[in-house]
Amino acid sequence: MYYTINESIARTAQELNSFREYKAGSATAEYRAEVDEAAALVERKKATVSPYYHEKLDYLLDRYAKKLAEYYNAYYRNEASCPSIMISGGSNFPVNKKRKQNARRDTLQQEYQAVQSILRKIESIGTGPIDFADPHARELLQRRVDDAKANHQRMKDANSWYRKHGTLEGCPGLTDKEKEWLTRPGVFSVGRGTPLELYRKPFPAFDLQNSNAAIKRYQDRLDAYNAQQNRTTAPTDFEGGQIVRNVELDRLQIIFDEKPDEETRAKLKANGFRWSPRNQAWQRQLTNAPASSIVRKKGSCKIRS
Structure with missing residues (x-):
């Protein structure tokens, strides 16, 4: 998981910019501490997302470790390229070299921010729409539907309780945060200004309308998944290849007997297809939207997902 930090360059960088003695291994330790924090983030994410995403999380962690090592080594090389005036003194000080070093520092800071953006990608894994290629997709989609329905019923029960009792005391299902908001004075101009007095x-x-909309959205997604799984996956042959509806990978694939000509490749790209070296196929996501015809020199085929 760790990559090598050039300790020799790191030592030189400090000696040219500080009177403090360099502590052996400190650059590597600083780098590894950041990688360890990223690894802890990945483990926390793995505990909350489908195993389908675990391989991608491991890939992002390795990419983060590699790019961070590249940044640190570049940073130390730049710091070692020109001494501080405090160390070298002002006589014959290489002003132009220092100017270039400072400009490189600005660029390196941008590169560091790009490396840190990988952490934000890790945090976002599993928070968007559920990928139909996830082997746990049906279970996850059903859970979202069930959770949305349970939340809707919770809100209806809270309204019923308040309508019957005229108080939030003992009201089941309300969180402390919700109670604090509902009874916060001065928010509106009605009475004491609490949201509860206004609503x-x-x-x-x-709120109930939005909740119903969420239920419908999740149910539609689940229905779309079930419909896709029920489709036939038998390949469709055409002159020069075949079309494969790969439900497992959630991909519509076109496999040619020979490399398609430039015109056909342009049409493939224009219709959302990309070459997959791993699967040896031109493919795009499997959806209900029809694709345009892909015309070959010796014939044509209409491709529909």
Whole structure:
């Protein structure tokens, strides 16, 4: 998981910029501490997302470790390229070299931010739409539907409780954060200004409408997944190749007997297909939207997902 930090260059960099003695291995230790934090983030993510994403998380962690090592080594090389005026003194000081070093520092800072953006990618894994290629997709989609329905019922029960009792005391299902917001004074101009006084219920109509919309959205996604799984996956032959509906990978694939000509490749790209060296196929995501015809010199075929 770790990559090599050039300790010799790191030592030179410090000696040219500081009166402090360099502690052997300190550059490597600093680098590894950041990688360890990223590894801990990955482990936390693995505990909350489908195993389908674990390989991608491991890939991002390795990429982060590699790019961070590249940044540190580049940073130390730059710091070792010109001494501080405090160390060398002002006589014959290489002003132009220092100017280039400072400009490189600005660029390196941007590179460091790009490396740190990998951490944000790690944090976002598994938070978007569920990938149909995930072997646990049906289970995850059903869970989202069930959770959305449970949340909707929770809001309805809270409104019923308040309508019956006229108080939030003992109201089941409300979080402390929700209670604090509902009873916070000065938010609106009605009465004491609490949201509860304005809405006259814990959850107003627009909250319930949004909740219903979420249920429908998740149910539609689940229905789309089930419909896709029920489609036939038998390959369709055409002159010069075949079309494969790869449900497992959630990809529509076109496999040619020979490399397609430039015109055909342009049409493939224009219709969202990309070459996959791993699968030896031109492919795009498997959707309900029809694709345009891909015309070959010796014939044509209409491709529909």
